Amino acid sequence: MSINPEQIIHFSPLHRLQWEEAQQKDVILYPEGMVELNQSSAEILKLCDGSRALNDIVADLEEKFSTTGLKNDIIAFLDVALQNGWIKQD
Amino acid sequence: MAGSNKIKITPPRWLLAELTYKCPLQCPYCSNPLDYSKHNAEISTEDWKRVLSEARKMGAVQLGFSGGEPLVRPDLPELVKHARDLGYYSNLITSGYGLTEEKILQLKEAGLDHIQVSIQASTQDLNDHIAGTESFQSKKEVARLVKKHGYPMVLCVVIHRENIHQMPEILAMAEELGADYLELANTQYYGWAHANRDLLMPTKEQYEKAEKIAQDFKEKVVDKMKIYYVIPDFHEKRPKACMNGWGTTFLTIAPDGVALPCHSARELPGLDCPNVNDSSISEIWNESKAFNFFRGTEWMKEPCASCDEKEKDFGGCRCQAYLLTGDMHNTDPVCDKSPDNHVIQEAIASARESALSDGEKPLIFRNSKNSKNF
Numbered sequence: 001m002s003i004n005p006e007q008i009i010h011f012s013p014l015h016r017l018q019w020e021e022a023q024q025k026d027v028i029l030y031p032e033g034m035v036e037l038n039q040s041s042a043e044i045l046k047l048c049d050g051s052r053a054l055n056d057i058v059a060d061l062e063e064k065f066s067t068t069g070l071k072n073d074i075i076a077f078l079d080v081a082l083q084n085g086w087i088k089q090d
Numbered sequence: 091m092a093g094s095n096k097i098k099i100t101p102p103r104w105l106l107a108e109l110t111y112k113c114p115l116q117c118p119y120c121s122n123p124l125d126y127s128k129h130n131a132e133i134s135t136e137d138w139k140r141v142l143s144e145a146r147k148m149g150a151v152q153l154g155f156s157g158g159e160p161l162v163r164p165d166l167p168e169l170v171k172h173a174r175d176l177g178y179y180s181n182l183i184t185s186g187y188g189l190t191e192e193k194i195l196q197l198k199e200a201g202l203d204h205i206q207v208s209i210q211a212s213t214q215d216l217n218d219h220i221a222g223t224e225s226f227q228s229k230k231e232v233a234r235l236v237k238k239h240g241y242p243m244v245l246c247v248v249i250h251r252e253n254i255h256q257m258p259e260i261l262a263m264a265e266e267l268g269a270d271y272l273e274l275a276n277t278q279y280y281g282w283a284h285a286n287r288d289l290l291m292p293t294k295e296q297y298e299k300a301e302k303i304a305q306d307f308k309e310k311v312v313d314k315m316k317i318y319y320v321i322p323d324f325h326e327k328r329p330k331a332c333m334n335g336w337g338t339t340f341l342t343i344a345p346d347g348v349a350l351p352c353h354s355a356r357e358l359p360g361l362d363c364p365n366v367n368d369s370s371i372s373e374i375w376n377e378s379k380a381f382n383f384f385r386g387t388e389w390m391k392e393p394c395a396s397c398d399e400k401e402k403d404f405g406g407c408r409c410q411a412y413l414l415t416g417d418m419h420n421t422d423p424v425c426d427k428s429p430d431n432h433v434i435q436e437a438i439a440s441a442r443e444s445a446l447s448d449g450e451k452p453l454i455f456r457n458s459k460n461s462k463n464f
């Protein structure tokens with residue numbers, strides 16, 4: 001399973017992404033489990049909101065952090081996220 | 091033992107709210123205390139809300155509503171709503187008995203994140219026998235409704251000698267019901283399961299066969315179902331890292347408000363487990379005798395004290411050490427370095443003998459009549 005660059009990416013309806021004040025971290029919550037995210041992973045996942053495909057996410061993040069060349073890292077992370085079921089494509 | 095000031099106390103992450111010991115089912119492996127009928131007081135809705143708020147403030151984020159059967163509490167939707175407002179991820183751990191579509195929708199509306207339904211076996215006869223109550227069809231229906239209304243569907247099957255031969259059918263049933271997660275929980279021998287151990291513990295051959303079937307299936311369904319396999323620790327050489335370490339992660343509140351570092355800790359002598367009626371969650375977690383008792387490694391005896399694996403498994407389970415060796419400070423006898431490891435081997439042999447004999451004694455079902463005998 002890997003990301004299809006043409007398709008819109010959704011966050012999984014079976015998981016929840018949330019900021020944890022006590023841990024000062026974003027986390028993914030699912031039945032009886034939790035994954036702690038670093039900042040860049042959290043920024044990517046927040047854009048998986050059902051309105052963007054891969055290139056939109058890359059463009060938005062490169063703009064936000066005033067940088068270029070993020071694409072490969074973003075793809076690598078999204079593949080992991082897809083395999084873990086955190087995100088979905090139709 | 092306790093009280094070394096050097097130990098850094100981490101905040102609770104997991105709160106298990108045992109709302110009631112009442113339950114319409116009678117599973118003979120139930121982890122509730124044998125004498126639960128003595129502890130029939132229940133704290134109020136307001137008390138539960140305070141507990142939820144205080145634990146959340148400290149950093150608890152996963153919340154399990156369990157019991158007994160949590161659906162028995164009429165204030166469940168109100169508590170679920172409170173939990174959602176606080177930002178918990180809430181898990182309802184239920185037998186499914188009495189869960190209507192209307193209730194499922196009401197709980198969803200209140201903000202419940204997930205429902206775990208337990209099924210006792212893959213056939214009606216055996217399910218209803220183990221549950222002590224006719225419930226198979228309604229459980230399957232509940233599983234379908236949970237799925238239909240967009241919850242992650244977690245099916246939990248406790249595995250023991252009466253149902254282990256059904257492993258292929260149990261897996262097929264989970265697939266047919268569309269489970270997102272399947273928990274195959276080999277029985278842990280506490281509470282009622284300890285009392286019924288000779289009758290519940292499978293033989294090693296049975297375990298190995300069932301585990302192989304489950305592993306093969308796991309690979310087959312890897313894209314659609316996650317399988318959690320709770321190992322039968324009696325057949326391991328090392329104990330489980332119980333509770334991820336005492337007082338590090340888990341906080342259980344029993345129906346009467348007693349705070350426990352693990353849900354079996356009520357059985358341990360001399361811990362003086364505190365009650366939420368008398369102290370705040372922060373006092374309980376940080377300062378109480380019970381929660382500090384086995385924190386860190388200072389309390390350990392040999393062979394754990396000088397073992398290089400002590401940060402990995404924390405010496406195993408305190409309740410198991412107590413139940414099987416009589417001293418809760420001992421190494422968990424599952425460990426093959428434990429001088430008491432023979433008690434595990436004897437338990438396995440005794441269960442095996444019982445499995446191979448014809449005249450087995452009957453299971454002791456979990457109900458208030460039987461509870462009064464303990």
Ligand code: SF4
Binds near residue numbers: 115120122456
């Ligand atoms: S294990 Fe069975 S008897 Fe015990 S609380 Fe759960 S459903 Fe009820």
Ligand code: SF4
Binds near residue numbers: 328422
């Ligand atoms: S001796 Fe104690 S610490 Fe060492 S492996 Fe066994 S249980 Fe773990």
